[in-house]
Amino acid sequence: MRDMFRQWYKKYFSDPQIIVLIVILLLGLLFVVFLGEYLAPVIAAVVIAYLLESFVVFFERMKVPRLMAVIFVFIFFMTCFLLIILILLPNLTREVMQLIQQLPAMIRSVQSEVTKLLQKYPDIISEGQIAQLSDYLVQLASEYGRKLLSYSLSSFRSFVGIIVYMILVPILVFFFLKDKNRIIGWFTSYLPDNSGLAAQVWKDVNVQISRYVRGKMIEVVILWFGTYVVFSTMQVEFAMLLSVFVGLSCIIPYIGAAVLYIPIIIIALFQWGLTSQFLYIIIAYSIIQLIDGNLLAPLLLAGVVHIHPIAIIVAILVFGGVWGVWGLFFAIPLATLIHVIIKVWINQIIEEDAHKSTAGQ
Secondary structure, three states, rough: HHHHHHHHHHHHOHHHHHHHHHOOOOOHHHHHHOOOOOOHHHHHHHHHHHHHHHHHHHHHHHOOOHHHHHHHHHHHHHHHHHHHHHHHHHHHHHHHHHHHHHHHHHHHHHHHHHHHHHHHOOOOHHHHHHHHHHHHHHHHHHHHHHHHHHHOOHHHHHHHHHHHHHHHHHHHHHHHHHOOOHHHHHHHOOOOOOEEEEEHHHHHHHHHHHHHHHHHHHHHHHHHHHHHHHHHHHHOOOHHHHHHHHHOOOOOHHHHHHOHHHHHHHHHHHHOOOOOOHHHHHHHHHHHHHHHHHHHHHHHOOOOOOOOOOHHHHHHHHHHHHHHHHHOHHHHHHHHHHHHHHHHHHHHHHHHHHHHHHHHO
């Protein structure tokens, strides 16, 4: 048994490059776990700068100097940032407050409609059980509503934190874009000599994730705008709030689109009851998801992430359970990282075995 374990360890962990890769990954994980809360603005700025880098590269390919390209992209980013802060965020806040106020009435309306429906089929579930479930949901909604309303926007500390984010993150984004090569050169200067495997992993991960993120950004915007146009045309209440969540739901494949049926059904039932208009809303949302799943996503993400749907769902459940909402958003990039590490690692072992067999001959 000991010899078998020794042979397995020698085959998969004897290469110094593999050890270096594992150490780098562990240090990165420890950094995020223990310092992530304190350095959240820096991490947010790194993510945003990484997303904007593709636009900078686009201008560079058009022979624009990097500093000028960075300035163009940063102006675009700040314009979008200010539009979100000054226009989108107030509208979303207003709709969220209205939704919180109307949520208990919505749940009672859904209870009324479901009770009417179940009166035709009394053997399925009793009215008493429906009433108990409704009372529980109303109590739960009221409790979370009070927490959200009292959420420490009123506290000085949270207000200062938001101001710091609004000022510090854009500054960090600009310098991360401007001094990207210097920062990467400084970081790589501290890496050991046997870091070729880590560099190969980063190269493959960067190609995969940059294409994935770029495609997802376009998909989010198209879904958001398209859903808002459809829901506004159909006069759905909270159209802006729902369309934002529909756009963001595509970041969480399969699960996000399915979960969003619940608020859409509740709002449509509250607004129209069990009428034809309610049915049209559900059909419209289903068509939007069909277009996204069968046309939009394949076009934007063709050949980008070669991960089985089961692995994607497992990644969402695992990383969502570990890191909550952020784990849900970053589940696919993290799964891609793991997939690339395994692929490069195995290829490295195969190449070494082939090299040894060739040398032996």
